[in-house]
Amino acid sequence: MNFNTINETETAPDATETEAAYKEKALSEFELRLIGDYIHDYCGIFFEDVKIQTLAMRLSSRMAVLDIGSFSEYYNYLKFNPRGVDEMAALIPRLTNNETYFFRETNQISLLISRLKGKKQSGNVAPFRILSCGCSSGEEAYTLAIMLEEAGVYDQRKIEITGMDIDQKILQKAESAEFTAYSLRAADSERTERYFLKNGEKYILDERIRNRVRFLHGNLLEHNIYGKFKDVDAILCRNVFIYFSDAAICSAVESFYETLADDGCLLLGHSESLARITDIFFAERHKNAMFYVKREMCDE
Numbered sequence: 001m002n003f004n005t006i007n008e009t010e011t012a013p014d015a016t017e018t019e020a021a022y023k024e025k026a027l028s029e030f031e032l033r034l035i036g037d038y039i040h041d042y043c044g045i046f047f048e049d050v051k052i053q054t055l056a057m058r059l060s061s062r063m064a065v066l067d068i069g070s071f072s073e074y075y076n077y078l079k080f081n082p083r084g085v086d087e088m089a090a091l092i093p094r095l096t097n098n099e100t101y102f103f104r105e106t107n108q109i110s111l112l113i114s115r116l117k118g119k120k121q122s123g124n125v126a127p128f129r130i131l132s133c134g135c136s137s138g139e140e141a142y143t144l145a146i147m148l149e150e151a152g153v154y155d156q157r158k159i160e161i162t163g164m165d166i167d168q169k170i171l172q173k174a175e176s177a178e179f180t181a182y183s184l185r186a187a188d189s190e191r192t193e194r195y196f197l198k199n200g201e202k203y204i205l206d207e208r209i210r211n212r213v214r215f216l217h218g219n220l221l222e223h224n225i226y227g228k229f230k231d232v233d234a235i236l237c238r239n240v241f242i243y244f245s246d247a248a249i250c251s252a253v254e255s256f257y258e259t260l261a262d263d264g265c266l267l268l269g270h271s272e273s274l275a276r277i278t279d280i281f282f283a284e285r286h287k288n289a290m291f292y293v294k295r296e297m298c299d300e
């Protein structure tokens, strides 16, 4: 018996089978790309071709819930089914990274507070308006409220802080104001004791700080959402654009420009930049931190 011959006929795929498998894989990747582009147009999050299999993994649990067996069927469901909107809301938490913590990049927040305190002397009595865009579970917005209180800004002026996020599930967590030690890893023990009540493994935020922040469900790319705000003093959009395409960043930043007061400022995460994306904002660099101001308002 010639074992080689038997093995070859048993295991080697014939040419038509290989071609069929190749075509199926290419079709499946094409369908995935369609979903990736649809998600990108919806919320700005972009899965590059090298990350397309990550997208496939994230879709698989939703497809299983709906008992959908192919990417093309899922794409059609998202796009054309009347329940597609609800499905997108259920999918979003699987696509976003919600990493955040209290007192993250505080140099930048201190810089913002000095700027606001400087403005205070101008005689304007309107409240300071601050947006935390892509606020996740609220740590950034609550940190602002704490640091503004510590700096005595609430004694001088009313302050409106709004946290906005596309992920409804994470906003529920923000509103609950209950955190774990992990969220407080950059907080010193004095602040932890002063602002949180420990209950088992949970840290419950002081009611007074909690009441100083409101949360709003919204998509940064939806222009209408900004209609609720006018003459905003500062927009924090930190660690959100790392997942966006340049085109999506451009679109969000144009809305920020219109929403900010002429002397307002924009704070991005330390690894994020608008260089080579848009020149409507100008980077104002300080010793330990930087923020963006409207270009036409700056003394370049």
Ligand SMILES: C[S@@+](CC[C@H](N)C(=O)[O-])C[C@H]1O[C@@H](n2cnc3c(N)ncnc32)[C@H](O)[C@@H]1O
Binding pocket: 042, 043, 044, 045, 096, 097, 098, 099, 100, 101, 104, 133, 134, 135, 136, 137, 140, 164, 165, 166, 167, 170, 218, 219, 220, 221, 237, 238, 239, 240, 269
């Ligand atoms: C990594 S977290 C950043 C949290 C916080 N800004 C910080 O720096 O600690 C990114 C957040 O952006 C939100 N996000 C992503 N795309 C969004 C969009 N199109 N509109 C609103 N929020 C979005 C995600 O849901 C996620 O909660």
